[in-house]
Ligand code: FES
């Protein structure tokens with residue numbers, strides 16, 4: 001067990017403690033789980049993922065119940081069971097274990113988890129987490145433009161802070177939103193609710209060669225509105241551009257779901273899903289280009305890269 005184990009395996013919610021894996025978290029792009037097993041980690045807790053004989057993804061705790069060898073270093077047997085590479089105990093997707101040297105042994109099961117494969121990712125939760133709590137939906141009129149993952153060298157609360165304000169836009173992002181002068185013209189609304197926060201910024205879009213690809217123009221009003229929820233921690237940002245004189249909305253709206261998954265006490269995985277709604281036939285013809293542009297812009301530099309060498313308080 002290393003120093004990160006067990007540091008943050010629960011969230012405190014309204015006075016009660018619930019396991020962090022009570023909620024679905026995206027953990028790995030589907031394409032990254034091939035024939036062999038893989039390790040993922042949520043809040044210091046390690047899991048071994050693999051695909052069983054039918055190609056279905058499965059997950060168990062990444063510590064063999066026999067002598068704690070990491071099952072992610074094991075192998076997938078021809079029958080689809082995950083075998084430990086120390087003494088060969090092997091497990092199915094329910095965590096039911098078998099010892100090759102003592103097949104009669106009954107106490108060799110391990111903890112198993114639910115894996116759901118959606119939006120090109122593997123999502124992990126406790127086995128009894130209801131499917132109805134799955135945290136990402138396909139919004140009406142929106143198409144998935146792209147997705148990607150990035151590991152931030154910052155704890156969850158610092159990463160979340162970066163995704164809770166837009167004052168950094170002129171200094172971090174190469175295109176998005178306002179420049180430094182525009183900062184003083186921002187309209188802001190923020191509201192906290194029991195289960196979420198809602199924020200809106202609106203201000204002048206800076207000039208850029210990228211704007212025509214998005215159906216926007218220099219001088220447009222750019223609006224970023226988002227909702228942050230905590231079960232699991234994620235924020236959904238919606239970007240609009242408007243004609244500043246008429247208030248008419250430009251043809252492209254993007255909606256980006258950012259899942260912030262604590263890996264260790266000092267690192268946070270971001271798994272990001274970018275959707276777009278294209279409201280004009282002309283721009284629909286350019287959909288692959290518009291999707292590539294929105295994904296490129298969405299994957300631009302983030303503020304935590306500017307502060308990554310700092311030392312953070314880890315237990316706020
Ligand atoms: S440690 Fe896994 S079988 Fe012994």
Ligand SMILES: [Fe+2]
Pocket residue numbers: 162168172173301302303
């Ligand atoms: Fe940013």
